[in-house]
Amino acid sequence: MVAKKYHYTNQVVKWITLVALAVFLLILLMPFIMVTINSVKTEAEFARYGPLSLPQGIDLTSLIDFWDRVNFTKTLFNSTFISTSVAILAVILSLLNAFALGLGKVRGRTWLLVFFLMANFLPQEALAYPLYYFAKFLHIYDTLFAVILVLTVIQSSFGTYLLSSVFSSFPREILEAATIDGCNKLNLLTRIVAPLSIPTLSVLFVFFFIWTWNEFFLPLILLPSNANQTVPLALAINQGQYGMNITAQSASGLLGILPCIIFFLIFQRALTKGITAGGIK
Amino acid sequence: MKHKIASIYIGDTVFLIPGITAFLIIIIIPFITNIGISFTKWGGVLPPVWIGLSNYQRLLGDSVFWLSFKNNVILLLAMTVIPTIVGLLLATFLFDYVTNNFGQGVSSFFRAGFYLPQILPSAVIGIVWAWILQPDWGVVNFVFRGIGLSSLAHNWLGDPSTALFAVMVVMVWFQIGYPVVIFMAALQRIDPELLEAASIDGASWLQKFFYITLHLIRPEILVVVLTTTIYTLKIFGQVYVLTRGGPGNATSVPSYYAYKNFFETQQVGYGSTVSLAIAVIIILLTVLFINIQTRQENAESV
Numbered sequence: 001m002v003a004k005k006y007h008y009t010n011q012v013v014k015w016i017t018l019v020a021l022a023v024f025l026l027i028l029l030m031p032f033i034m035v036t037i038n039s040v041k042t043e044a045e046f047a048r049y050g051p052l053s054l055p056q057g058i059d060l061t062s063l064i065d066f067w068d069r070v071n072f073t074k075t076l077f078n079s080t081f082i083s084t085s086v087a088i089l090a091v092i093l094s095l096l097n098a099f100a101l102g103l104g105k106v107r108g109r110t111w112l113l114v115f116f117l118m119a120n121f122l123p124q125e126a127l128a129y130p131l132y133y134f135a136k137f138l139h140i141y142d143t144l145f146a147v148i149l150v151l152t153v154i155q156s157s158f159g160t161y162l163l164s165s166v167f168s169s170f171p172r173e174i175l176e177a178a179t180i181d182g183c184n185k186l187n188l189l190t191r192i193v194a195p196l197s198i199p200t201l202s203v204l205f206v207f208f209f210i211w212t213w214n215e216f217f218l219p220l221i222l223l224p225s226n227a228n229q230t231v232p233l234a235l236a237i238n239q240g241q242y243g244m245n246i247t248a249q250s251a252s253g254l255l256g257i258l259p260c261i262i263f264f265l266i267f268q269r270a271l272t273k274g275i276t277a278g279g280i281k
Numbered sequence: 282m283k284h285k286i287a288s289i290y291i292g293d294t295v296f297l298i299p300g301i302t303a304f305l306i307i308i309i310i311p312f313i314t315n316i317g318i319s320f321t322k323w324g325g326v327l328p329p330v331w332i333g334l335s336n337y338q339r340l341l342g343d344s345v346f347w348l349s350f351k352n353n354v355i356l357l358l359a360m361t362v363i364p365t366i367v368g369l370l371l372a373t374f375l376f377d378y379v380t381n382n383f384g385q386g387v388s389s390f391f392r393a394g395f396y397l398p399q400i401l402p403s404a405v406i407g408i409v410w411a412w413i414l415q416p417d418w419g420v421v422n423f424v425f426r427g428i429g430l431s432s433l434a435h436n437w438l439g440d441p442s443t444a445l446f447a448v449m450v451v452m453v454w455f456q457i458g459y460p461v462v463i464f465m466a467a468l469q470r471i472d473p474e475l476l477e478a479a480s481i482d483g484a485s486w487l488q489k490f491f492y493i494t495l496h497l498i499r500p501e502i503l504v505v506v507l508t509t510t511i512y513t514l515k516i517f518g519q520v521y522v523l524t525r526g527g528p529g530n531a532t533s534v535p536s537y538y539a540y541k542n543f544f545e546t547q548q549v550g551y552g553s554t555v556s557l558a559i560a561v562i563i564i565l566l567t568v569l570f571i572n573i574q575t576r577q578e579n580a581e582s583v
Contacts, residue, residue: 129543217536235408256405
């Protein structure tokens with residue numbers, strides 16, 4: 001009887017703890033919930049019931065208005081195009097660098113790794129003005145190309161570092177056997193190393209894509225015109241603009257959140273693997 | 282045979298040509314140019330004028346720069362200290378208690394939930410929170426008025442005495458998930474037999490936590506502290522969207538101050554000096570971190 005009672009209280013404590021944790025999580029996720037429910041309210045409904053009430057229906061006016069106001073279709077295209085290009089190019093560049101530094105024999109390997117890692121540590125402000133000036137000088141200012149070029153190099157810096165350390169445990173016997181069979185360097189890279197590293201490369205791709213999508217500072221200084229803006233940039237520039245009402249502002253928040261939630265759901269596995277493997281931030 | 286294997290590696294440097302070229306153009310040359318500009322007075326249009334160390338002298342006596350730097354140090358509390366401690370507690374709780382009582386699925390669900398703010402772009406975090414903290418109809422003030430605490434309703438971001446605090450709350454919210462994920466992975470590394478042996482020897486939960494767990498996951502703690510510190514020193518987007526460094530300079534940070542000098546007040550030379558100061562601090566911290574890490578690894582291998 002006593003044992004049973006003890007067991008019972010124990011169960012209660014367990015569930016109370018879980019509920020407390022769930023409440024904590026709910027508070028943490030409140031900004032997401034608030035922005036979502038208020039984006040589908042009409043302005044009148046917001047004025048009458050405030051931000052906390054559940055929407056009485058789904059009204060897409062605010063979302064559609066904001067979408068048209070910033071030409072969100074174009075903005076989404078810009079972000080997708082920049083992020084995809086950077087992710088692909090940066091993976092290739094990281095692979096080339098890491099193939100030489102992680103698997104090859106290169107003099108001054110450690111120093112070269114430090115050299116590449118620099119780009120990851122340096123604050124972008126310390127490169128910003130010269131990059132802005134050079135871009136103007138070369139007439140690539142205000143083009144997606146300029147942003148792709150700069151971000152590819154910055155992202156591949158981390159990729160080079162991570163891949164080089166992953167390659168230190170690459171089974172070298174395979175490379176030796178292939179070489180003896182007459183396989184040249186380029187084929188070693190494209191036929192053996194690259195296919196065997198697909199899991200790491202895809203984690204890198206996902207991170208490069210998301211980091212580039214989230215990037216704010218460089219697009220801000222390199223892409224001034226509305227037609228070239230990325231999603232975070234377009235939202236920031238239009239924030240609090242004259243004539244934008246309450247629900248339109250929450251709609252802009254929701255349009256910023258939604259693509260990221262979609263990426264999170266699609267890429268969740270790669271993300272968890274990457275964060276825990278490399279301390280990726 | 283050995284000679285043959287060694288010889289197949291010659292020529293690997295060829296693969297570095299695209300990487301090194303791109304790094305020179307995008308990172309090294311701009312960085313060195315930036316150093317050069319820091320010795321000049323330049324508005325960005327007419328040719329720069331060499332003024333030697335004047336910008337550096339100005340930096341040392343510039344109260345706005347030091348205020349920005351001080352704000353950045355205070356932000357470390359919100360972006361490194363609190364997330365690391367709370368993240369450690371949450372991760373241990375999820376790993377030890379939730380997983381054991383409710384299973385791996387429930388604990389992974391919470392981990393993903395805590396991580397969710399981390400996936401947002403800095404600018405979007407700013408937009409969402411500026412909306413929540415809006416003084417007239419924002420959620421926070423609405424709640425305070427609703428529960429009869431109208432006196433607490435406040436222009437959080439617009440009042441110099443609360444603006445930095447408000448930014449800090451936002452940053453804690455954003456950062457918390459990252460250490461949770463890293464530490465939960467770290468805890469999986471610990472050999473359960475070690476903890477069992479300690480229990481048999483009569484160690485309490487707290488003793489096990491401090492003497493075994495904390496000790497063994499030191500490398501991950503170091504990684505979290507370094508990455509979040511560097512992230513704090515680079516913080517820009519959230520400040521840009523939430524406050525533009527204001528009101529006054531109440532929430533200014535060095536990276537925003539550099540941006541302001543470059544693109545708003547057209548003091549490009551001085552902006553370069555500010556940005557260089559941030560770069561030097563980050564490089565020093567990184568070197569320090571690598572030193573600690575190497576020493577730790579050496580100590581472990583002995």
